[in-house]
Amino acid sequence: MEQLTINAGVSYPVLIGENALRETNRVIRELKPAVTSILLLIDERVYELHKESVDRHIQSDALYILPAGEQAKSFKVYEQAMGAALEAGLDRHSLIIACGGGATGDLAGFTAATYMRGIRYIQVPTTILAHDSAVGGKTAINHPLGKNMTGSFHQPSAVIYDRSFLETLPLREVRSGFAEVIKHALIADHQFLSELMYEVTDLEKLDKDFLQYALKKGIEIKGDIVRQDEREQNIRAFLNFGHTYGHAVEAWSGFGEKLHGECVMIGMVYALLLSEKKAELTFDVNRFVQWVVSIGYDLKTKAPFDELLNLMKKDKKNLNRKIRFVLLNNVGEPVLKEIEEEDLKDIHFLLKRKGEIQ
Numbered sequence: 001m002e003q004l005t006i007n008a009g010v011s012y013p014v015l016i017g018e019n020a021l022r023e024t025n026r027v028i029r030e031l032k033p034a035v036t037s038i039l040l041l042i043d044e045r046v047y048e049l050h051k052e053s054v055d056r057h058i059q060s061d062a063l064y065i066l067p068a069g070e071q072a073k074s075f076k077v078y079e080q081a082m083g084a085a086l087e088a089g090l091d092r093h094s095l096i097i098a099c100g101g102g103a104t105g106d107l108a109g110f111t112a113a114t115y116m117r118g119i120r121y122i123q124v125p126t127t128i129l130a131h132d133s134a135v136g137g138k139t140a141i142n143h144p145l146g147k148n149m150t151g152s153f154h155q156p157s158a159v160i161y162d163r164s165f166l167e168t169l170p171l172r173e174v175r176s177g178f179a180e181v182i183k184h185a186l187i188a189d190h191q192f193l194s195e196l197m198y199e200v201t202d203l204e205k206l207d208k209d210f211l212q213y214a215l216k217k218g219i220e221i222k223g224d225i226v227r228q229d230e231r232e233q234n235i236r237a238f239l240n241f242g243h244t245y246g247h248a249v250e251a252w253s254g255f256g257e258k259l260h261g262e263c264v265m266i267g268m269v270y271a272l273l274l275s276e277k278k279a280e281l282t283f284d285v286n287r288f289v290q291w292v293v294s295i296g297y298d299l300k301t302k303a304p305f306d307e308l309l310n311l312m313k314k315d316k317k318n319l320n321r322k323i324r325f326v327l328l329n330n331v332g333e334p335v336l337k338e339i340e341e342e343d344l345k346d347i348h349f350l351l352k353r354k355g356e357i358q
């Protein structure tokens with residue numbers, strides 16, 4: 001098992017490896033002040049598939065089962081989770097444990113951030129996607145008008161990433177999560193991207209050790225950015241590469257029809273095409289597109305431009321009503337730029353053509 005430390009205002013460990021879950025009770029015992037009671041918020045599918053090891057290694061005083069996937073990030077489920085915390089009698093020294101993918105972590109983290117104005121929580125991510133969302137303290141729920149519109153920066157006390165959860169992930173979830181790994185490479189590390197493009201030819205047959213290496217690398221890249229800018233005042237926005245258009249597609253399709261990472265991949269290709277036009281990108285975007293299509297990403301979307309534009313107008317990176325995009329001057333050289341609507345429209349139709357001939 002490997003251990004990383006994230007420094008983002010506070011410091012906390014990320015344990016990553018085959019049997020990381022076994023460390024849960026030790027990690028909790030080491031928290032100061034001592035934890036008085038524990039509420040486990042867990043994704044229903046994860047509980048179905050991993051009940052035995054979860055019950056054995058996570059000793060909670062109360063448990064509340066959340067709907068699987070993005071549906072958990074609603075005001076209704078937030079109210080229910082808050083109710084579960086109140087009924088369990090959590091106090092200010094209690095702990096919430098989030099066991100599930102990105103949506104579970106975001107909902108549980110937001111519940112912890114707001115319960116009695118903030119209590120501690122631990123992330124137990126169970127998906128590839130959550131190597132990203134479990135680290136860095138962004139917690140939120142969705143609004144029909146936009147993704148993650150109600151939220152808070154609230155760092156976890158620890159992240160316990162047991163890779164045995166990943167073995168039961170459906171291929172679509174693997175693909176969705178891997179988009180965020182690719183994002184970390186694109187924004188920060190040319191060499192890492194080359195390794196991914198060379199090694200990953202079939203997402204169904206990912207080598208376990210290579211996957212752990214890639215997840216750790218992604219977490220290190222993210223940790224380094226979050227250490228410098230916890231609250232997204234500047235460079236943390238780079239972690240949002242692919243998310244401006246991606247979140248718009250996700251919200252347009254009603255949160256669920258397409259998975260988050262599937263939308264982020266569409267958004268990243270969009271941002272790469274935009275980077276060719278509005279930044280100095282000379283990287284071979286066509287080769288990248290061929291690779292991602294060959295490993296199963298679908299770049300098609302039926303979303304009409306005007307509706308995506310209205311959603312992008314609500315993006316959290318915007319300033320003074322101007323849409324701002326993370327572009328790349330090169331792989332590993334992100335830049336935040338204001339973009340005009342005409343350019344956004346041109347690239348929307350360029351991406352549509354690429355999607356149709358993929």
Ligand SMILES: O=C(O)C(=O)C[C@@H](O)[C@H](O)[C@H](O)COP(=O)(O)O
Pocket residue numbers: 132133136138140147148180232236237239240243316
């Ligand atoms: O941690 C960040 O910062 C990110 O932007 C990472 C994203 O991959 C993640 O999906 C995040 O939750 C999106 O945040 P938002 O601010 O665009 O809602």
